[in-house]
Amino acid sequence: MSRCRIAVFASGTGSNFDALMRYARAHDVAYDVVALVCDQPQATVIEKAERWGVPVGVFQPRTYASRPLYERAIVEQLQALAVERIVLAGYMRLVTSVLLEAYPEHIVNVHPSLLPSFPGLEAIAQAYAHGVKQTGVTVHLVDAGMDTGPILAQVAVSIGADDTLATLTERIHREEHRLYPMTVDAWVRQQYVREGRVMRERPTSQPSLDFDDQRSEHS
Numbered sequence: 735m736s737r738c739r740i741a742v743f744a745s746g747t748g749s750n751f752d753a754l755m756r757y758a759r760a761h762d763v764a765y766d767v768v769a770l771v772c773d774q775p776q777a778t779v780i781e782k783a784e785r786w787g788v789p790v791g792v793f794q795p796r797t798y799a800s801r802p803l804y805e806r807a808i809v810e811q812l813q814a815l816a817v818e819r820i821v822l823a824g825y826m827r828l829v830t831s832v833l834l835e836a837y838p839e840h841i842v843n844v845h846p847s848l849l850p851s852f853p854g855l856e857a858i859a860q861a862y863a864h865g866v867k868q869t870g871v872t873v874h875l876v877d878a879g880m881d882t883g884p885i886l887a888q889v890a891v892s893i894g895a896d897d898t899l900a901t902l903t904e905r906i907h908r909e910e911h912r913l914y915p916m917t918v919d920a921w922v923r924q925q926y927v928r929e930g931r932v933m934r935e936r937p938t939s940q941p942s943l944d945f946d947d948q949r950s951e952h953s
């Protein structure tokens with residue numbers, strides 16, 4: 735099977751970018767990261783991409799006359815690289831119709847809360863300040879809203895009495911780095927089916943008849 739060509743979009747540290755790359759090196763994944771798109775020329779994720787040998791495109795919104803022209807420039811670059819799907823990893827902007835129409839249902843995001851609770855910025859701090867006992871990580875398809883798209887995968891993280899915002903943040907990031915690459919891999923393998931806004935995992939294949947026959951012969 736040929737691998738799905740993905741572009742990662744990020745604005746900051748890039749620990750999820752790194753996790754996607756490390757997972758791809760260690761497993762027989764179905765994705766190839768062929769580009770990093772970054773809107774912040776000073777972002778640490780750029781050095782990470784260079785270390786991995788992934789081509790970087792820096793696109794600064796303020797250098798374009800409008801938001802659609804900014805996204806149009808990105809889409810042209812992605813199409814030139816034959817990018818098939820987009821993986822947001824700490825990309826600190828809402829995606830608008832230009833990208834959504836160029837990649838319909840082909841954009842995914844990771845968010846550090848159990849959506850629909852605590853969408854938007856500072857989700858870990860929001861959950862901590864609210865006093866919830868469980869928060870977590872969500873991987874979801876991207877639509878025009880703020881962290882509102884159909885959910886592919888979630889993992890819960892408990893908040894204990896001894897937790898500080900720092901310890902909670904560390905555990906959330908650890909779960910993101912575990913959950914996101916494996917979910918992206920399953921997603922590019924088309925292991926999810928959409929029913930309305932519900933994403934269902936395809937059932938794993940049943941044992942074949944031959945296998946059953948062999949067992950009954952030998953049992």
Ligand code: GRF
Binds near residue numbers: 746
């Ligand atoms: C992560 O917490 C992710 O869930 C959120 O932005 C953060 C990015 O972190 N969307 P990093 O740049 O991947 O380290």
